[in-house]
Amino acid sequence: xxxxxxxxxxxxxxxxxxxxxxxxxxxxxxxxxxxxxxxxxxxxxxxxxxxxxxxxxxxxxxxxxxxxxxxxxxxxxxxxxxxxxxxxxxxxxxxxxxxxxxxxxxxxxxxxxxxxxxxxxxxxxxxxxxxxxxxxxxxxxxxxxxxxxxxxxxxxxxxxxxxxxxxxxxxxxxxxxxxxxxxxxxxxxxxxxxxxxxxxxxxxxxxxxxxxxxxxxxxxxxxxxxxxxxxxxxxxxxxxxxxxxxxxxxxxxxxxxxxxxxxxxxxxxxxxxxxxxxxxxxxxxxxxxxxxxxxxxxxxxxxxxxxxxxxxxxxxxxxxxxxxxxxxxxxxxxxxxxxxxxxxxxxxxxxxxxxxxxxxxxxxxxxxxxxxxxxxxxxxxxxxxxxxxxxxxxxxxxxxxxxxxxxxxxxxxxxxxxxxxxxxxxxxxxxxxxxxxxxxxxxxxxxxxxxxxxxxxxxxxxxxxxxxxxxxxxxxxxxxxxxxxxxxxxxxxxxxxxxxxxxxxxxxxxxxxxxxxxxxxxxxxxxxxxxxxxx
Amino acid sequence: xxxxxxxxxxxxxxxxxxxxxxxxxxxxxxxxxxxxxxxxxxxxxxxxxxxxxxxxxxxxxxxxxxxxxxxxxxxxxxxxxxxxxxxxxxxxxxxxxxxxxxxxxxxxxxxxxxxxxxxxxxxxxxxxxxxxxxxxxxxxxxxxxxxxxxxxxxxxxxxxxxxxxxxxxxxxxxxxxxxxxxxxxxxxxxxxxxxxxxxxxxxxxxxxxxxxxxxxxxxxxxxxxxxxxxxxxxxxxxxxxxxxxxxxxxxxxxxxxxxxxxxxxxxxxxxxxxxxxxxxxxxxxxxxxxxx
Numbered sequence: 001x002x003x004x005x006x007x008x009x010x011x012x013x014x015x016x017x018x019x020x021x022x023x024x025x026x027x028x029x030x031x032x033x034x035x036x037x038x039x040x041x042x043x044x045x046x047x048x049x050x051x052x053x054x055x056x057x058x059x060x061x062x063x064x065x066x067x068x069x070x071x072x073x074x075x076x077x078x079x080x081x082x083x084x085x086x087x088x089x090x091x092x093x094x095x096x097x098x099x100x101x102x103x104x105x106x107x108x109x110x111x112x113x114x115x116x117x118x119x120x121x122x123x124x125x126x127x128x129x130x131x132x133x134x135x136x137x138x139x140x141x142x143x144x145x146x147x148x149x150x151x152x153x154x155x156x157x158x159x160x161x162x163x164x165x166x167x168x169x170x171x172x173x174x175x176x177x178x179x180x181x182x183x184x185x186x187x188x189x190x191x192x193x194x195x196x197x198x199x200x201x202x203x204x205x206x207x208x209x210x211x212x213x214x215x216x217x218x219x220x221x222x223x224x225x226x227x228x229x230x231x232x233x234x235x236x237x238x239x240x241x242x243x244x245x246x247x248x249x250x251x252x253x254x255x256x257x258x259x260x261x262x263x264x265x266x267x268x269x270x271x272x273x274x275x276x277x278x279x280x281x282x283x284x285x286x287x288x289x290x291x292x293x294x295x296x297x298x299x300x301x302x303x304x305x306x307x308x309x310x311x312x313x314x315x316x317x318x319x320x321x322x323x324x325x326x327x328x329x330x331x332x333x334x335x336x337x338x339x340x341x342x343x344x345x346x347x348x349x350x351x352x353x354x355x356x357x358x359x360x361x362x363x364x365x366x367x368x369x370x371x372x373x374x375x376x377x378x379x380x381x382x383x384x385x386x387x388x389x390x391x392x393x394x395x396x397x398x399x400x401x402x403x404x405x406x407x408x409x410x411x412x413x414x415x416x417x418x419x420x421x422x423x424x425x426x427x428x429x430x431x432x433x434x435x436x437x438x439x440x441x442x443x444x445x446x447x448x449x450x451x452x453x454x455x456x457x458x459x460x461x462x463x464x465x466x467x468x469x470x471x472x473x474x475x476x477x478x479x480x481x482x483x484x485x486x487x488x489x490x491x492x493x494x495x496x497x498x499x500x501x502x503x504x505x506x507x508x509x510x511x512x513x514x515x516x517x518x519x520x521x522x523x524x525x526x527x528x529x530x531x532x533x534x535x
Numbered sequence: 536x537x538x539x540x541x542x543x544x545x546x547x548x549x550x551x552x553x554x555x556x557x558x559x560x561x562x563x564x565x566x567x568x569x570x571x572x573x574x575x576x577x578x579x580x581x582x583x584x585x586x587x588x589x590x591x592x593x594x595x596x597x598x599x600x601x602x603x604x605x606x607x608x609x610x611x612x613x614x615x616x617x618x619x620x621x622x623x624x625x626x627x628x629x630x631x632x633x634x635x636x637x638x639x640x641x642x643x644x645x646x647x648x649x650x651x652x653x654x655x656x657x658x659x660x661x662x663x664x665x666x667x668x669x670x671x672x673x674x675x676x677x678x679x680x681x682x683x684x685x686x687x688x689x690x691x692x693x694x695x696x697x698x699x700x701x702x703x704x705x706x707x708x709x710x711x712x713x714x715x716x717x718x719x720x721x722x723x724x725x726x727x728x729x730x731x732x733x734x735x736x737x738x739x740x741x742x743x744x745x746x747x748x749x750x751x752x753x754x755x756x757x758x759x760x761x762x763x764x765x766x767x768x769x770x771x772x773x774x775x776x777x778x779x780x781x782x783x784x785x786x787x788x789x790x791x792x793x794x795x796x797x798x799x800x801x802x803x804x805x806x807x808x809x810x811x812x813x814x815x816x817x818x819x820x821x822x823x824x825x826x827x
Contacts, residue, residue, distance in 0.1 A: 024548055032548035114545045116619040119552050119599070126556035134563055166570040170563035177559065184626045192618050193543070222630045226637025233767065236574040238757030241641055244666075245681035247760035249649035256637055319657055526545075 023525050031126070034118035035525065036103045037421075039125050043100025044414070046128060048493070050092035051407075053136070055483050057085040062479035064462050065472050078462035079147035080139060086150030090268065091175055092132050094402065097410045098271040099124075099182050102210050105417065106186065108516040108523060109204045111195025111532045116188040120181050127178035134171040138164045149460060151261065154242035154253040158234040165235055169228045176221045183217035186210055195515075197534030201292065204514055208295050209274030212302045216263045216270075219306075224260040227253065251316050258309035266305045268402060270298060272369075272409030273340055276362050278514075279416050280344050283359035284351030285511040290343040297336035304333050314385045323382045330380035334373065341370055356509065357431040361412035364439055365405060372400025375450065390460075393453025399446045411438075411489070419508045423522030424501035430492045437485035444478030544611045551599035558595055561588030600802075604789075607799065617801055624805040628812050631775070635816055638771065642764040642823065646674050650760065653680055679759035686752040688765060690825035693744050697737055698821045701776075704733035705814040708783070712807050718797045720790070727787050730810065734780035741773050768824055775813045782806040 024033070033039060060081045064072045073081070103121065107114055115121045139145035143162035146152065157165060190211045194203070203211075230253070233239040240246020242253045273294075281288045288294065310318060310326040318326075344366055353359075375397040379385055388394060411434075419425050448471045453459075457468045464472065495501070507517045515534070519527050565588050568581025606612065654672025655663030663670060667680040675687035688694070711726035745766075748754040756766040786806050789795065795803050 028548065031553045032550050034546050034548060113543050117623055118545055119549050120623075121552075122549070123552035123555045126553050127559055130556055130560035131563070134560070134567075163571045163575060167564070167567035170567045174559045174563045180627075180630050184623050184630075187626055188619050188622045191622055192615065218626055218630045219633050222634035223637045223640075226634055226641075230637075230641065230767075232570065233756070233763070236570050239763040239767070240679070240681075240757075240760055241645075241763055244649075244653060246679045246683065246757075246763070247650050247653065247676045248645060248763070249652070252641060252644050252649060255644060256640060259637075259640070317658075529542075529545075 032122070034114070034122055036107050036115045036118065036121065037523065037525065039115075039121050040100045040102075040104030041421075042125050043096045043103060043128075046125070047093050047097035047100060047410075048490075050088050050096070050132065052486065052490070054085050054088035054093055055486060057081045057088070058479060059483050061085065062476040065464070066476040067473070068464050068466055068469050070463055073462070075462045076144060076147055079149075079460065080145045082460050083146045083149050083152075084135065084139065087135060087146070088132070089402070090150060090264070091172075091179075092128070094268045094406045094410070095179065096128060098210075098213070098268070098406075099179075099186075101206075101271065101275070101410070101413050101417075102182075102186050104421065105516060106189055106207055106210060107193070108519065108527055109207050109514060110190065110193060110198050111515050111528045111534060112189060112193035113526065113529045113531075115185050116193050117185050121185050124178045124181040124185065127174050131171045131175040131178065134167055138167050138171075141167075151257060152228075152231065153257070154231060154234065154250050157231050158242055161235065166232060169232045172228045173225055176225045179217050179221045183214035183221075186214040187218070190214075195528065195531035195534050201295070202534065204274075205277035205288065205291070205294055205298075206271070206274035209270045209277075209298050212298050213267050213270045216267050216302055216305065220260040220263040220267075223256065224264075227256045227260060230256070251313070254313050254316060255310065258312045259306075261312065262309040263302070263305040265398075265401075266301060268406045269369075270302065272365070272406050273298060275409045275413045275416075276344060276365055277340075279358050279362040279412055280347050280366075282416075282509050282511040282513070283356060283362075284348045284353050286347055286351040288343065289346035289349075290339070293339055294343055297339040300336040301333060304329065304336075308333065311380055311385075314382050315389045327380055327382045331377065334377055337373055341366060341373075352511075354510075356415075357426075357428065357435060358412045358416035358509075360432075360435045361408050361415065364435075365408045365412060368400055368404030368408065368442075372397055372402075372405055375400065387456075388453065390458055391453040392449040392457045392459055395459050396446050396449035396453055399449070403446065404442055408438075414493075416509070417516070418496055419504040420516060420521050420523055422496050422499055422501075423503060423520075424496065424499055425504050426496045426501060427492050430488055430495075434485060434488040434492060437488065438482060441478050441481035441485055445475055445482050446478070448475050448478075543613060544606065544616055546602075546606070549599070549602065551595050551602070554591065554595040555599070558588050558591035561585070561591060564588075604794070604802075607801070608794070612799075617799075620801045621804070624808060628808060631812065632816075635768070635771070635819075638764065638768050639819070639823065642768065645676075645760045645764060650674060650676055674761070676759055676761040681759075683757075683759050685754050685758040685762055687761065688744075688748060688752070688754060688825060690821065693740055693747075694821060694825045697740050697744075698817065700733050700737045700740070701814045701817045704730050704737070705811055707733065708807050708810045712803070715790075715795060715800055715803060716797050723790055724787070727783065727790060731780060731783050731787055734776060734783065734810075738773065738776060738780065741769070741776075765824060768820055772813065772816055772820055775816070779806070779810045779813050782809060 023029070030038065030042060033042075058081075060073060061078065064070075064078055103115065106112070135145070141164055143164055145164060146157075146161070146168045148156035148161055152168075190203070190207055230239070230241040234242050234248075240248045242248050242250045244250070277288055277294055308326055308330045310322060311330045314323055314326070355363075375393070379388055379394065379397055415426065415431060452468045452471045452475075455468070457464050504521050506519065506521050508521060509517075515528075515532060516523070518532075561584055565581050565583070565585030568579050569585050570581070571577060572579040572581045650672050651657070652659045653662060653667065654670055655661075656672070663672075670680045671678065677687055678684050707726050707729045711723050711730060714720075714722035714726055754762055754765065756762055783806050786803050789802070794800075
């Protein structure tokens, strides 16, 4: 893809057409901004702060599980930690980080002057800190925070929860509103703001994957809103959606929740696929293998995600026909996912590979995400799931796809585009320390969970049988090491935001292609006010 | 994607979105505490916080829309921006469709799966035998397994009248749109006023139906899964009709102020789409909740 950019860098107050061309300063710049780059930065920092917060809770969990027996926290507080850790990582870290990347990159990648609806963009960001303030403050209230798991299954969240559940419900409502508005913005930007010549099948894959992700978000976040609303009325207003005595069914909660929840897990991985598809070709110095098949595979995964939800519920006593349907539908997903992994490997085949930091994370992603995918395939097999269900094997599976999958892809993306954002190369030494420490510790952390899970250690329990003690000690050591490794990342990011380091060229990476690499580094406050011509 | 790419208006910094976030924060905190306080008989400030939040939201919407109306009427918007707004509204309505889908899903699940299973269908013979041997699994569920009795709402009478009212209002709304596009302002005012009036009549009749259900039929929100789905579906629909009526009423005020031209009337169009959407939801409701 080649493109010519005309008159994209007229920064400064000389341009008389745009009175708002100066860069605003002070706190108001961040509170009132309509600039997609500012909002992207806000999203990314918010996500990182939430990542560290949720990570601190994971440290509490691992400290308690370091030895069998109850040492450090009360079981009820332990439950609050697992619950809020999950909620924060899903809704506060991974999703906002991807939205931040979308904000920064999509307008620059498709040659648009900004997001389609800039004011609504600001609104969707600023809802989030408030929503999480409510969620976190509930931890300090009478009765404590939510303790029913991030999936808030009824009747745990209805009959057996504390009254603070009402605050949880409304916090989820407003963060859902934030996600829906963010997704509408992304979809409209891609649909309506592409530069002339940027046809559908010329769009970078990050843009494609986000388009499909945004569709999933708009389709399922309202269903989550419906689920929490029913929890609220069941708990406080006497309805019995999830109560058999009134003609409802607790299993119905799981159906509604997972109808949201399964597309949700693809919401957290499709943008990662897009990121990896941008990075691999750059450092293999080859065009992406099978571009069109990547697009179709992404769309297939998204469509299949609507008909597999009950594989989370194999042990609830569904009819055998339903178990079989959901088993086969789930296994079908491995076909388009396999296409993707194959294409990434084929892109690297006979490429002129170099191993800069973004590439290291991308390669780790391919290997480790595939491990998580394969354990997912094992979990999809109904009869064996009866053994795996609610064990640490499940915990190992979804942390491989979410930590070494989604989170590693976000780190790869930050390292890949950070020099474009700041204009300076980040501290490569620190970055390599960050990579190797994370890579080793994350496997010490999550790999043994497969073994203790297969041996029958249940998840979400603060105590365990003695035979799991050795493995859990190593898991906790891996956990603390992984947590500490992220402080290296924090130091690197602070350094990068102070604009320290060597200046970089516009292209930054030798093999990088795309519109965002043709504008100056650092990217000017406003880009593509006049759209580029894409040939 | 347009052939000829016009300048896209990117607004300068605006205080309204942040104010909107504060409003939603107050609404969430207020509503959460209000629910706890009213259902558990506790003292607190939930209701006041909620009220302040709602007022903040209204002020914010007023300021934000005033800015946008000003920008639009001074010709700063390109047709590309108009497309952004229209597409944004369309996707918003899609998200609303999915919200109702969650409750329709609960209705279908209860009717087709949960209630028959409680009566012993599928592989659940023992559920019926052991837990509730006298339970009669029929729909509408007029007696729950736990023993709460209620009555089913018929479709003839008020609901049928309300259906006709909303269907007619959809037509009058469309006629108003046609009149606007043909620049017949007088017809526009008549048709749009009629739509707003029909919306208000619908809401009044709906209130009457609720009073009838609560006082004479024993059909309440907590009367088991039939009452749950009935009131949640019709209640959220009624809330959307209220919102739609308010939107169309504001459009009417703007029409009287001389706003909108045959080719620049996004707000009117969005309000009209929203109105057709609540009408379609009602038709689904009438069919699945009342008739079947």
